[in-house]
Amino acid sequence: MNDEAKTDALLEVKELSVSFATDEGEVQALDAVNFEVKDGQTLGLVGESGCGKSVTALSVMRLLPRPIGKITGGSIDFGGMDLLKLTPDEMRQIRGNEIGMIFQEPMNALNPVRTIGDQISESFLLHQNITPKEAWEKSIDMLEDVGIPAPENRVFEYPHQLSGGMRQRIVIAIALACKPKLVIADEPTTALDVTVQSQILDLLQSMKERLGSSVLLITHDLGVIAETCDEVCVMYAGRVVERASTIDLFANPIHAYTRGLLSSIPRLDGIPKTVLSTIDGMVPSLSELNKGCRFAPRSGLEHSEEQLALRPPFTEVNPGHWVEACPVCTTL
Amino acid sequence: MTDREKLLEIEDLRVHFPVRGGVFRRAVGACKAVDGVSLSLKKGQTLGLVGESGCGKSTLAKAVVKLVEPTSGSIRFKNQQVTQSEDEINFRKSVQMVFQDPAESLNSRMTVGSIIGEALEVHKIGDKSERFARVEQLLEQVGLSKSASRRYPFEFSGGQRQRIGIARALALKPELLVLDEPVSALDVSVQSQVLNLLMDLQTELQLTYLLIAHDLAVVKHVSDMIAVMYLGKIVELGPAEELYSNPIHAYTKALISAIPIPDPSRKRKKVIIPGEVPSPINPPAGCAFGHRIKHPLYQESIDGKIQFTEVSKEHWVLKCPCCV
Numbered sequence: 141m142n143d144e145a146k147t148d149a150l151l152e153v154k155e156l157s158v159s160f161a162t163d164e165g166e167v168q169a170l171d172a173v174n175f176e177v178k179d180g181q182t183l184g185l186v187g188e189s190g191c192g193k194s195v196t197a198l199s200v201m202r203l204l205p206r207p208i209g210k211i212t213g214g215s216i217d218f219g220g221m222d223l224l225k226l227t228p229d230e231m232r233q234i235r236g237n238e239i240g241m242i243f244q245e246p247m248n249a250l251n252p253v254r255t256i257g258d259q260i261s262e263s264f265l266l267h268q269n270i271t272p273k274e275a276w277e278k279s280i281d282m283l284e285d286v287g288i289p290a291p292e293n294r295v296f297e298y299p300h301q302l303s304g305g306m307r308q309r310i311v312i313a314i315a316l317a318c319k320p321k322l323v324i325a326d327e328p329t330t331a332l333d334v335t336v337q338s339q340i341l342d343l344l345q346s347m348k349e350r351l352g353s354s355v356l357l358i359t360h361d362l363g364v365i366a367e368t369c370d371e372v373c374v375m376y377a378g379r380v381v382e383r384a385s386t387i388d389l390f391a392n393p394i395h396a397y398t399r400g401l402l403s404s405i406p407r408l409d410g411i412p413k414t415v416l417s418t419i420d421g422m423v424p425s426l427s428e429l430n431k432g433c434r435f436a437p438r439s440g441l442e443h444s445e446e447q448l449a450l451r452p453p454f455t456e457v458n459p460g461h462w463v464e465a466c467p468v469c470t471t472l
Numbered sequence: 473m474t475d476r477e478k479l480l481e482i483e484d485l486r487v488h489f490p491v492r493g494g495v496f497r498r499a500v501g502a503c504k505a506v507d508g509v510s511l512s513l514k515k516g517q518t519l520g521l522v523g524e525s526g527c528g529k530s531t532l533a534k535a536v537v538k539l540v541e542p543t544s545g546s547i548r549f550k551n552q553q554v555t556q557s558e559d560e561i562n563f564r565k566s567v568q569m570v571f572q573d574p575a576e577s578l579n580s581r582m583t584v585g586s587i588i589g590e591a592l593e594v595h596k597i598g599d600k601s602e603r604f605a606r607v608e609q610l611l612e613q614v615g616l617s618k619s620a621s622r623r624y625p626f627e628f629s630g631g632q633r634q635r636i637g638i639a640r641a642l643a644l645k646p647e648l649l650v651l652d653e654p655v656s657a658l659d660v661s662v663q664s665q666v667l668n669l670l671m672d673l674q675t676e677l678q679l680t681y682l683l684i685a686h687d688l689a690v691v692k693h694v695s696d697m698i699a700v701m702y703l704g705k706i707v708e709l710g711p712a713e714e715l716y717s718n719p720i721h722a723y724t725k726a727l728i729s730a731i732p733i734p735d736p737s738r739k740r741k742k743v744i745i746p747g748e749v750p751s752p753i754n755p756p757a758g759c760a761f762g763h764r765i766k767h768p769l770y771q772e773s774i775d776g777k778i779q780f781t782e783v784s785k786e787h788w789v790l791k792c793p794c795c796v
Contacts, residue, residue, distance in 0.1 A: 188659040303748050304525075333524040333686065335745045338730040342744060360660065363732030386736045404664040405734055406693035412712060413694065415668055419661035422629045 149176040156214035184369035240315030244327040246307035257295030263317040305336035396469040433466035485545035505531040507704035520695030568641040572653035574633035585621030631662035710787035722795035762794035
């Protein structure tokens with residue numbers, strides 16, 4: 141990427157590798173992943189379950205389950221500092237303050253025995269030098285910002301008293317309380333109905349614009365990506381196989397996996413009752429990956445021995461459009 | 473299509489659950505999960521049922537397979553009352569269900585062969601070797617290898633487990649399959665494999681499907697007819713194409729506009745509905761959706777002006793002053 145674009149990257153993940161210790165030995169969940177989130181933009185990470193989307197998010201937050209998860213290489217540059225080199229105390233200053241996180245299942249992300257007000261105030265009390273009373277006032281304002289009616293009463297309620305959509309609004313309020321520069325949203329709408337999903341995506345967008353934050357959005361829904369993201373990374377088996385602007389990716393997908401993924405979703409304007417195109421087989425288990433092109437077994441295309449043994453280079457094929465250039469799986 | 477035999481007819485079906493309270497756990501109210509639903513399914517058709525969570529889709533499905541007792545109304549299967557069917561065994565054989573989460577609906581301590589063969593055993597069909605042959609045939613029919621019958625559910629991926637669930641449902645050669653969110657737990661690339669399988673099986677075995685799903689694109693792809701449900705009632709029912717191209721009820725319109733379209737160059741006109749589905753305990757008196765969006769004409773809908781009417785051929789809508 142050219143120098144100009146490099147300077148305005150808020151988060152730059154370089155060659156990030158993560159491994160997990162399992163019963164079957166060490167498995168590599170992320171294999172030298174590269175991407176960047178530009179200032180004020182939304183980057184989408186898309187892929188099927190087990191491809192490493194959430195592990196990426198947890199690595200950036202340094203919240204990988206210990207001791208089984210381990211970052212084995214690479215760097216995560218956030219606004220000029222390498223997050224991997226920070227002490228746990230320094231990291232705690234960043235988490236929830238400069239990087240906010242929105243989790244998938246709002247019921248599990250909230251503490252069931254503490255009031256909403258308590259849980260939002262916590263971020264203020266941890267990161268800002270204010271009194272509990274001021275924090276409480278700010279929590280009420282925050283609730284109002286995320287569109288909760290009668291916030292002065294809601295602060296006294298507990299998570300179980302709220303509906304799924306409301307709870308997700310609370311999680312968003314907590315994540316955005318300290319006006320973070322970066323928001324990581326891990327499948328923020330997967331547990332919600334479509335109508336509530338569109339409310340929440342709308343809210344995220346307007347909050348992002350108001351605070352001027354950047355967003356790293358993790359989802360498996362290409363529809364959500366198309367509507368909210370500026371740039372997209374497609375992940376497969378622990379690697380980024382394609383990265384491009386959203387418009388470019390949907391108009392001109394290059395990697396066979398991206399093309400398969402795009403063509404296998406049923407579309408509203410498609411011809412009903414026709415055979416949907418599929419990707420053969422299933423997402424591979426992390427313990428049985430080959431070093432070369434990882435999509436080879438499912439692509440239905442003949443790969444040479446060398447292509448299976450050597451990792452294809454991550455190359456920029458068009459300006460801003462990167463792809464893991466396996467000669468068999470990519471078409472130009 | 474009208475000439476085809478009606479396989480399933482639901483008329484004014486109500487399923488109310490008592491809400492208990494007080495010291496003596498007396499019924500203090502009713503949760504009106506399904507509140508006056510009329511539907512019919514023709515042989516070989518797929519009826520898609522969509523709606524938000526809590527609207528009563530799954531309760532309706534359970535009532536159809538006789539897992540919950542309806543409060544009132546009738547369900548007729550092949551012109552026979554299901555609710556007081558004398559031939560219950562035959563009914564159970566011809567109506568089968570596929571569940572949402574294949575990880576939880578398969579007994580993890582049974583082999584795949586005994587999971588699929590259990591129904592055959594219960595209904596005393598064939599001897600042991602015949603049953604075994606049938607299980608193997610079923611496995612091949614759903615695209616698994618014969619050897620799968622000796623393995624356990626945990627050895628399979630999500631998509632394969634759902635195939636096992638489908639094979640189990642097919643074991644008794646049913647005519648009607650009730651599919652409760654069959655693909656929502658699966659990844660997109662696997663989801664299309666399972667949908668293709670379901671469509672193939674339908675033509676091959678002349679099955680009739682009642683498909684429940686919240687993904688409207690999926691429903692539209694495989695259904696002939698679509699019913700939109702809101703708070704225990706069907707608000708709109710019509711042929712799939714027509715319902716999408718010409719939705720009449722305000723709720724259907726909003727639901728369709730809320731689907732994210734995987735095409736960044738097309739900006740959809742979003743209708744964001746405020747609020748969420750209200751509780752089916754003491755639902756609003758008039759039009760439930762008009763109540764949610766606080767429609768100015770809501771008051772008028774209270775006076776019993778809501779009626780399920782046919783607006784064009786086979787296209788029905790719950791007509792009320794505020795939403796249509």
